[in-house]
Amino acid sequence: MYRSLNRITEWIASALALAGGILLLAIVALTCVSIIGRALVPLDIGVGPIRGIYDITEIGMAAAIFAFLPWTQYREAHARVDLFESAMPRSMQKVLDLVFNAAMLVVASVGTYRLYLGMTDKMSYGETTLIAQIPVWQGYAASLVGGIGFILVAAFCVVRSLRRLFGLSEQGEPA
Numbered sequence: 001m002y003r004s005l006n007r008i009t010e011w012i013a014s015a016l017a018l019a020g021g022i023l024l025l026a027i028v029a030l031t032c033v034s035i036i037g038r039a040l041v042p043l044d045i046g047v048g049p050i051r052g053i054y055d056i057t058e059i060g061m062a063a064a065i066f067a068f069l070p071w072t073q074y075r076e077a078h079a080r081v082d083l084f085e086s087a088m089p090r091s092m093q094k095v096l097d098l099v100f101n102a103a104m105l106v107v108a109s110v111g112t113y114r115l116y117l118g119m120t121d122k123m124s125y126g127e128t129t130l131i132a133q134i135p136v137w138q139g140y141a142a143s144l145v146g147g148i149g150f151i152l153v154a155a156f157c158v159v160r161s162l163r164r165l166f167g168l169s170e171q172g173e174p175a
Contacts, residue, residue: 002163009156013074016149020067027060052132059129059139066115066146070153073104091165098161105154112147115140 034050041048050056072078080100085093119140127136 013070017071020064055129055132063142066143070149108150
């Protein structure tokens with residue numbers, strides 16, 4: 001059961017990270033096209049910058065960042081201060097890992113909940129971006145996908161830390 005859960009969690013985290021990477025590449029490509037279009041304006045070729053590129057970049061960057069959070073959590077790569085951790089006994093390090101992972105689950109849950117509330121607020125007011133007139137809630141919704149993935153992965157990381165603390169291997173037997 002744990003091995004299946006681990007595979008599913010890793011798939012969720014890597015799929016979201018891959019989607020975030022593709023999104024960043026798309027933003028780079030759109031930005032290049034917009035810059036080239038802006039450079040061609042004086043030549044009167046008829047091509048210009050992409051309307052609302054700043055809005056598109058802002059929304060895309062937020063969604064990409066949230067898409068990377070699950071992978072970072074799965075790999076336990078978030079920044080943390082472990083100045084004295086190497087001097088602690090291994091059992092205390094495992095307890096700290098559990099505490100850090102539980103704290104990240106709380107952060108992921110609260111952040112995603114607030115993101116959801118922001119999205120519903122933007123939907124109710126019909127707010128749009130200034131230039132491209134993109135509904136702002138769509139950016140929140142795109143980020144919410146990564147936020148939900150972050151919660152799922154953080155919950156798995158708590159389970160994984162508990163298993164390490166109690167000395168269980170991936171097969172569920174004592175290591």
